[in-house]
Amino acid sequence: MSSTADIHAASPPRADGAAAGQPGLPTDTADRPLPWLFSPAIDLWTFGGSAALSFLLLAIGARLGLLESEAPEWTWITCVLLIDVAHVYATGFRVYFDRNELARRPGLYFGTPVACFAIGWAIYSESPEIYWRLLAYLAVFHFIRQQYGWVMLYRAKGGESGTWSRRFDAATISMATLHPLAVWHAHLPRSFRWMIEGDFAELPAWLPHLTGPVWGALLVTYFARSLWRGLQRGEWNPGKDLVVATTAACWYIGIVLFNSDYAFTVTNVVIHGIPYFVIVYFTWQGPKSVANAPARWRPLLLFFGALWALAFVEELLWDRGVWNDRGHLFGDGWRLPNPGELLVPLLGVPQLTHYVLDGFIWKRARNHAVAQTLQIDPPRGPSSR
Secondary structure, eight states: OOOOOOGGGGOOOOTTOOOOSSTTSOOOSSSSOOOOSSOHHHHIIIIIIHHHHHHHHHHHHHHHTOTTSOOOHHHIIIIIIIIIIHHHHTHHHHTTTOHHHHHHSHHHHHHHHHHHHHHHHHHHHHOHHHHHHHHHHHHHHHHHHHHHHHHHHHHHHTTOOOHHHHHHHHHHHHHHHHHHHHHHHHTOSOSOOSSSTTOSOOOOTTHHHHHHHHHHHHHHHHHHHHHHHHHHHOOOOHHHHHHHHHHHHHHIIIIIIOOOHHHHHHHHSHHHHHHHHHHHHHHHHOTHHHHOGGGGHHHHHHHHHHHHHHHHHHHHHHIIIIIOOOHHHHOSOOOOSSTTTTHHHHHTHHHHHHHHHHTTTTOTTTOHHHHHHHTOOOOSSOOOO
């Protein structure tokens, strides 16, 4: 993700719509720079590179015959432990390891974990099945909203406005995830699950026949409009288009095209966790770190070292206290008499806290660090991201 490009070069396009160079072609000149969030190289590596990694892992899995079986242990270590679980703790660098941010809204940041434990404990004590189902659907909502958030940030960076345009982009990125989920819910059980077996509720078999045409129509219209706006008006936003394309491709391939635990894991987790690492890291380090590649290595090692250590400790507690199925990695279980009563809600706190706070810490209207890092002016009115 290294780049020598300055983030200040990724400012919104000129209001008069003029573009330098050949008319109708994308340009990255000083007159009309493309609206990259970080820089051309970093954005392409973050979104295009994470999707390419997913497809590479998928191809390797197909070559090794892994699509017809449970995901192997190395997939769990790399994708689940080092990406999915670790990215949850990246919220700490945005909030709990930042004194200024922590002092800015202490009620929210200290109260959320307490509330998550209290609510989680109350629900789990009544019904573990309801607890896991609610946690799964909160996770699904979080995954959908993150992709939506990237699209909204790219819209802001490109100076895109208009209520209907915003609604159309929101509908497109949402349906890119909702149609595969409709297929999943209409064809239970699948060879993969979100949290635990049975955490999703079965929906009518006709539902994908309704969502499928809407999914296709929105995507075709979106990319046709994007091409028209680029060629006719010079309004290119390749980063936003890349997010929409990779989201639609990964979710469809991982959930609809293959009924495979391995395929779902490598296509779902990678494009979610890696971009989150990137925005948290650069927000933590500040905008200058985007342009100063050599200065990033020491904090980068600290960043991932801390996240991976915390992820390992959490999974160790889960395995020894609850699951007892990876003794080769974490040692013998503790064989507690009723491990779920307190331990499951307690270990669910980091994940729930991450889901809740993610709805607050990336809103540009109230978080100037985000606007400063991405070089986007804070919105004048209410903003969804």
